Amino acid sequence: MASLIRGTAHAALISAPGSGQGKSMVTAALARLHRNAGRRVRVFKHGPDYLDPMLQEIASGAPVYQLHPWMTGEAECRWRLAQAAAEADVVLVEGSMGLFDGDPSSADLAMLAGLPALPVIDAWGMAQTFGAVAQGLANFHPGLAIHEVIANRVGSPGHARLLDESMPEGLSLLGAIPRHEAMAIPDRHLGLVQAEELEGLDQQLDAAARVLEEAGLDRLPALVTLEAEAPPAPPRLLAGRRIAVARDAAFAFLYRGNLELLEAMGAELAFFSPLRDHALPECDALWLPGGYPELHGARLAANTGLGEAIRAHHGAGKPILAECGGLMACMERLVGGEGAAHTMFGLLPGEARLAGRLQGIGLQSLSTERGELRGHTYHHSTLTTEQAPWAHTRRLAGSEAEAVYRQGSLTASYFHGYFPSAPQAVAALFRGEPLTPTPSL
Known part of the structure; x- marks a missing residue:
């Protein structure tokens, strides 16, 4: 009750x-x-x-x-x-x-x-x-x-x-x-x-x-x-899972409610800094949230040890969720506002490029058979890639729906999700389980 x-x-x-x-x-x-x-x-x-x-x-x-x-x-x-x-x-x-x-x-x-x-x-x-x-x-x-x-x-x-x-x-x-x-x-x-x-x-x-x-x-x-x-306690679908979470000046867009949901579902969170740390914490899954990687492109490119660790994590088939700035960092190149190109993690082909004006804004959601993950998009960069989208978000208001990419164990998009809106889908992403997009209503 x-x-x-x-x-x-x-x-x-x-x-x-x-x-x-x-x-x-x-x-x-x-x-x-x-x-x-x-x-x-x-x-x-x-x-x-x-x-x-x-x-x-x-x-x-x-x-x-x-x-x-x-x-x-x-x-x-x-x-x-x-x-x-x-x-x-x-x-x-x-x-x-x-x-x-x-x-x-x-x-x-x-x-x-x-x-x-x-x-x-x-x-x-x-x-x-x-x-x-x-x-x-x-x-x-x-x-x-x-x-x-x-x-x-x-x-x-x-x-x-x-x-x-x-x-x-x-x-x-x-x-x-x-x-x-x-x-x-x-x-x-x-x-x-x-x-x-x-x-x-x-x-x-x-x-x-x-x-x-x-x-x-x-x-x-x-x-x-x-x-x-008071809401019921969420199911402990991430018990025993350790999730590495990027958190520093380049990757800081983290809803407190998202972090608390992951912990309530049993996950252990291990925070690290892609700007300072040269290796990933020991982990089962990786979360690269949004932020300002375009302001720190040179430092991210110079941290070759972390790039190798992230590629090894991906190569081992361990789940990665990359949102907005995280997506930009997963491209082969990131071009900042002054036109300088920096080598990124290279998990997706192509480049992200900072634009002179807003490119995406508004409420959106991702429909799956395990629930509708709700959230938003807000970005000033564009993406050029040959990678075919795995799915598209549903646009509630604002700009066009965002592409969602899946490459191996990586799920990446400009879309920022609010995890408590779809705990089952979020657990599937971090467990590396199959997740099927469904047509938006």
Whole structure:
């Protein structure tokens, strides 16, 4: 019998009218502000995102999980939020893109979970129109609760007064955040720069928390009671299996939920760095996740010992799963943004080449006879290969479906899978068992 989890916490979904409004850093600064005040804080991220959760984990000091009603499933969204509310004082969910963008959108998640939305609106170059934007967001869907908004990048106290005076009846301005260097964080072609690459990030987050406190944003969100059934334990289909997992600055795109599922199914995880280690850990299977191999092509090419070890692992018929950046590293060549070509692991013929613009984005899934593995694609590189695809993903939204390649024991694609959506299929991949793609519905 499933156990019921119930918790009450101050909670809100932090969103915005669109991307680039500053919601990631505002969410991180709010998390650090409440953490520094001695409160237990949990942060989640709506949608398939690896980089924002890295920032939010450092800001909150607690694990961050992705929530998406389609990719992770509605039941998992409710369960993780209820569990957090039972353990923490403050629960924040960072939205993705604009509040109503996508299907399901950040607003859909808020309504599913019963969370109020707290929009962050970039006030740069805006005065009374600020109130119109806030009113539009608040009135767009009758099922979504919005009582307050946050003004970001405010120019002066006078500017803040204009924004406050523009607010329509029933809405209030929670705070006006001034333009401040502590609220800025660099990005690159796949999103934010990885948190571990940013020097002085802890100090910056403390400074950002002070900026928010001075702007009156230390007030707690509304109290919300959340409840859900705990999921059953997954079958221990990977008991006794040791999986080597690449994890460093070149291969860092790892859902915490994926790692925990593998362990819950009985696997032992052995982490290693393709940039530093010259051999694989002793293992039964290998996982090369996404990341930024294009930024480290020369170092990966120079690590000939690891390349030989990966080719020997493949030659022995041991399973390999390569996702996006992992796929790029498994090609014969990787051509970076400046045109330099680097020799890669050579498990697939052809080359990956960094392009000047986005090549693939959107929610996708891989249908098999052992379940539908859900996930997404997001990449700035192109692939040239004579290898025939073993299967194609199903496109739910965004760009075209991605090819999935199988060469011996290797399964590789630009597609990033969310493992808990199809445990049986994932276990088959890491056990090297036959897996048959099925037609998408």
